[in-house]
Amino acid sequence: MGRSPCCEKAHTNKGAWTKEEDDRLIAHIRAHGEGCWRSLPKAAGLLRCGKSCRLRWINYLRPDLKRGNFTEDEDEIIIKLHSLLGNKWSLIAGRLPGRTDNEIKNYWNTHIRRKLLSRGVDPSTHRPVNESVPDAKTISFAAVIKEEEKIFRGFDHCNRDKTQILERCPDLNLDLQISLPSINQEAIPPLRRTSLCFSCSLGLRNSKECRCTSSSSNSSSNTSSGVGTVGGLDFFGFKSRVLDYRSLEMKYN
DNA sequence: AATTGCCGCAACCGCCCCCCA
DNA sequence: TTGGGGGGCGGTTGCGGCAAT
Numbered sequence A: 001m002g003r004s005p006c007c008e009k010a011h012t013n014k015g016a017w018t019k020e021e022d023d024r025l026i027a028h029i030r031a032h033g034e035g036c037w038r039s040l041p042k043a044a045g046l047l048r049c050g051k052s053c054r055l056r057w058i059n060y061l062r063p064d065l066k067r068g069n070f071t072e073d074e075d076e077i078i079i080k081l082h083s084l085l086g087n088k089w090s091l092i093a094g095r096l097p098g099r100t101d102n103e104i105k106n107y108w109n110t111h112i113r114r115k116l117l118s119r120g121v122d123p124s125t126h127r128p129v130n131e132s133v134p135d136a137k138t139i140s141f142a143a144v145i146k147e148e149e150k151i152f153r154g155f156d157h158c159n160r161d162k163t164q165i166l167e168r169c170p171d172l173n174l175d176l177q178i179s180l181p182s183i184n185q186e187a188i189p190p191l192r193r194t195s196l197c198f199s200c201s202l203g204l205r206n207s208k209e210c211r212c213t214s215s216s217s218n219s220s221s222n223t224s225s226g227v228g229t230v231g232g233l234d235f236f237g238f239k240s241r242v243l244d245y246r247s248l249e250m251k252y253n
Numbered sequence B: 001a002a003t004t005g006c007c008g009c010a011a012c013c014g015c016c017c018c019c020c021a
Numbered sequence C: 001t002t003g004g005g006g007g008g009c010g011g012t013t014g015c016g017g018c019a020a021t
Helices: A019-032 A040-044 A050-061 A072-085 A089-094 A101-118 A141-153 A162-166 A216-222
Strands: none
Touching: A019 A040, A019 A050, A040 A050, A050 A101, A072 A089, A072 A101, A089 A101
C-alpha cells in the first residue's frame, strides 16, 4: 500500500492563486494562526492542497516578507553562506530576515550564478573556474580488506580469523566540526593584525552586529566565543537553534 | 505589428525527517 | 520499537512578461 496523498487531488485547484484565494488564506491564518496545513484548506473554504497553502503563505503572503531587489550586501552574504552550507536554502534564508528559501534559490539560479561565473568563480565549488582540482582520493575499506584477504590466503595454516583483519580497520569517528579559519594572530606582525569582525567579513560593515574596534586587542576575544558564535553574533544559529547542526556532522562508527 | 526566444519567478512534485501513538 | 502522518526542503516545471528580430 502506498503513501496516502496529502490531499484530494481531484478536487483541488492548481496554478496561480487568485486574489480571492489569497484573501481567504490570509483571513484564516489571521484568525486561527498557522498550523495543521492539511486541514486548513477545508476550514478556510479553499479548494487547494494544504501544501500549496503553506507555500503560498510562506513564500508570498507572510506579512514579514521583504519584497524587492536584493542588495549588494545580501548578495555577498548569500555567496558566503552558500560556500559554507551549499544548497541549504532554508538555512541561508534563516540568516536573511524577510527572505524565503524559494526566493533565494531562484535568485541564486538566475543572478548569482551568472555573477560568480562572470567573476571567474565556479558557483558550485566557489573556486576559480580554471583552477585545476586535485584528484579526489577515495579510500575504500572494502578494497583494503580484499587486498588483505589476498595476502592472508597464502597463510591459511595460521587459521587467521577475518575479524582479525577487520580489526586493522578500527572504527572511525569522522566528526566534522565547523569553525572560523584559525589565524594565529601572534604570528602576524602587529601592524598587519586585523581586527575585522565576522560581520564585516560578510560585507556587513557598520551593521549593528559589527564588533570591529579601532584597537586590534579585541580581535582575540572574538575567537573565544564558542563554536558558531563570533563576538556574540549568533551566526550559525546555535544559540537560536535555527541551524540543525546535525546536518553538518558526519559520523562513521 | 507580429512572432520568436529568453528569462525570472511562482508553484508543484516527490522525497526525507521528525514526531507521536 | 515501529509505522504512519504531517511538515519541510530541494529540484524542477511551466507560465507570463519582455526584448530582439
